[in-house]
Amino acid sequence: MSMAPLQLEKLLDEKKIAARVKEMGAEITKLCKKEDLIAVCILKGSFMFYSDLIRSIDADVRTDFLGCSSYGNATKSSGEVKLTLDLTHGIQGKNVLLVEDIVDTGLTMDFITKTLQARNPKRLITASLLFKPKALKVDFKPDYVGFEVGNEFVVGYGLDYQGYYRNLPYIAQVTSMQ
């Protein structure tokens, strides 16, 4: 069964995304000063941003993946978060970069950063492609933000609606949901 198409409006095109991701990679490179870095992809939404970002980081990067899902309906998170896949390697004493697609209420990243801080990394830094400052419910701000957006629901470049639209090469705002 395929889904009824949503009405979309392009918000950020490929060129704009690519340029900003490159800038973020350069900033993170400066910060690591060639130290080892474990870059953690928070599944699933950040896989596309992650793969572009790590290619823009000029440091000794190792990759790892963290599965995370929040209970709730398609467009609203309930704030209850669970890990669905844990990291393969320990992070104690390591520099860790957490890579997220979007920070909305902040509850997901608040949960993940607290969970990983308890494992005593040397340093934990966070990068999110998108940030919705008006939706924030907890005191969490990513160290690196690609773009600030409003409260609109967005899809594409890894972000989904019911599992669809992740393969759009750009980011679009959903203008109507049937």
Ligand code: 5GP
């Ligand atoms: P938070 O816990 O910060 O409220 O939400 C984080 C998660 O909610 C994101 O990782 C993402 O999966 C989902 N989310 C929040 N806003 C959007 C949005 O505008 N579009 C999509 N596709 N997912 C979103």
